[in-house]
């Protein structure tokens with residue numbers, strides 16, 4: 001199946017997810033998730049810090065889909081103390097017995113302190129897989145050094161414009177799948193003339209080109225939208241391919257080479 005990949009712990013993860021960062025709790029979030037599930041998405045990515053787990057849970061439970069048909073991710077807010085206790089609170093808000101993936105949202109307070117609690121959440125069955133987000137290679141290695149259960153994903157900002165090849169290759173060589181958030185540059189990359197040219201030539205939209213670029217690298221990709229027609233459009237990405245020239249042209253849009261150090265910790 002070209003729509004999923006196996007994580008290093010053996011769990012299957014759908015490559016395309018709806019991201020709901022910055023979608024307020026309530027009707028807007030519930031509608032977006034409900035539409036996504038109707039339109040074939042089988043992976044929803046939320047977080048404690050987004051404040052919208054209740055709406056995600058309502059949409060999921062209202063979808064008529066069995067729990068094991070949908071891959072559900074939430075994230076531990078490292079401003080709080082205890083990943084295990086917070087997992088229970090997330091599960092309560094989501095109204096589910098477990099999530100598929102539980103992630104340390106960013107390496108606040110250092111990359112390793114939360115990992116014990118993450119492993120306890122995993123051991124107690126609150127999360128089938130555990131991972132990290134916004135971790136640099138050295139953060140990742142620090143966790144791997146103390147881990148009994150190593151992280152299987154690292155979720156970072158990633159697109160042709162933020163194509164952090166070294167980070168990506170380091171993740172993959174460590175059995176850590178890369179999840180691409182803000183794959184459309186929070187919308188900013190959709191106006192780029194070079195992306196638009198490729199999209200026009202292929203009869204696709206810029207959003208579809210950027211999502212497809214990530215999929216062809218076997219990245220897990222998390223475009224966000226609250227508009228039904230865009231949610232639908234963003235999922236119509238399994239019926240075309242970018243040729244090697246277009247992939248290379250998109251790769252060349254990377255502007256992180258010179259600034260990779262500055263980008264290492266752009267999150268706080």
Ligand code: A2P
Nearest residue numbers: 182183184185186187207223224225226227230
């Ligand atoms: P909206 O949520 O109003 O539909 P990213 O995934 O990189 O964070 O980008 C999300 C931004 O891109 C949001 O502002 C979203 O707007 C917009 N967006 C998502 N999909 C599309 C699309 N297919 N066409 C145009 N804009 C889109």
